[in-house]
Amino acid sequence: MTVSDELYQQVILDHNRSPRNMRALANATHQAQGINPLCGDEYTVYLAVDAGGIIREVTYEGHGCAISKASASMMSQALAGKTIAEAHGLFDAFHALVLGKAEAATPPCELGKLKVFSGVWRYPARVKCAALSWHAMKSALDGQGKTSTEDAL
């Protein structure tokens, strides 16, 4: 396995090159900033949740490496249309995946395209990159304004 097979799969490179939903969200009901003080990566994640508790839209803005950017981009797609409970479930599944504990935690099929991050756990320094926007999303839903990878994980 090479680093491009494991970490920089084509899907990740594509989302890095053309990140989806990368913008602020004027009608956001939830938002939070995620920062990784060790590497300076930072993203603000915005969510628009409707009265029925359905996540209608997820966007983000900020900067970071290809792993963190592709992760935010793919998260924004994966969460649209999900309930808050499903978003928390997906957080847990994704978190387990990037820590290399996916099998124990959840049926991997739930993650769908997000499984391209399954090689990240082999690169411990990059786990925080993949998890950064997800932690920000969770903080936003939990009503916290800011999260740091130094507290999370």
Place this chain on the structure above:
Amino acid sequence: MRTEATGYPIERIRADFPALQQRIGAYPLVYLDNAATSLKPQSVVDTVCRHYREESANIHRGVHHLSQKATEAFEGARDKAQAFLNAARREEIIFTSGTTGGLNLVAHAFGAGLKAGDEIILSTMEHHSNLVPWQMLRDRTGCVLRFIPITDDGQLDLAAYDAMLGPRTRLVSVVYVSNSLGTVNPVARIIRAAHAHGARVLVDAAQAVPCRPVDVQALDCDFLVFSGHKVFGPTGVGVLYGKYDLLDAMPPFLGGGDMILSVTLERTVFNALPNKFEAGTPHIAGVIGLGAALDYVRGIGLDRVAAHEEGLRAYATALLAAIPGVRLYGTAPEKSAIISFVLEGVHPHDIGQILDSRGVAVRAGHHCTQPVMQRFGIPATARASFSMYNTRAEAEQLAEAVRAVKEMFA
């Protein structure tokens, strides 16, 4: 492939560093993270091991054989550090935990004599370790911090510096060689200007001592600090040089064993230099290992190392600059072999990761110099830093790996 300058014993030097004999996956290790820490020659590893194996004992107080041997080796390392820096007296060499330890010592002990309104001049180029202790001192004393700006090519703006100097300037604390830009600052000139205003000067020589001869008397610096681990010695140990009269007049920093002459429940008579500033059992093995490291570099000769690294710097810079999309940060005329760069459209961490997959070790990030990143409006750079054991072939492997990154992200 270009060969090394004739007469430089590159093969012998490389053979002395066991870490260089490794492969990273299918690739030979290309270690270009020397500004973070250097690799260690076998002689340093052996010296540290021998200390623990044969003479592990506390120093300065034992009457027994092992303690005396350890004390001799420890104090021998002080003599070596004195010779390495050409300090006038051995008591001017204080062993610390590293550059950060030395800077904090001066910030506390010299800083104890500062008052509100006194000015300290730092630069925008400083490592966080030469910023944070002074910010903490400012918050304790109300002294004022001023910062020498950086020019577009990564030099200190000396005209701005000269204009900052004045009757309130008490201390100038500047980096000799920038760890993120590679700039070699004209510290002798900076020191002369400060002295003309009666200010003292501290030089952060962490990146300078591994690659150029440093003579504290020729520089006429008042304080100078460096770390053992960047000059091929162990981690957790470093040197503070200070002029004797200055150190003697300063109060101690840490209190404890070894820094006292006598203690009653009510008061203490402090020990003389250098012990006054060496409270507690020090990193004995580390200091002795540092002595071996200084022997090693003196054996090669820092003039020769400097010439070798200048060749590497010029060669590697040209190779990287020739890659479309590469932008170099730090293009001052006087530079060490520290090359910071970004690649258009690729985050430095991704560069570092992919280089690692090809055996090339570089650092990616802000290099503990966030104000430098802010100055240039970038979050991070990739940094290749060369040392005495690196080769032009390795510079070529770096450039080839950077091209591979570019291709992957195209």
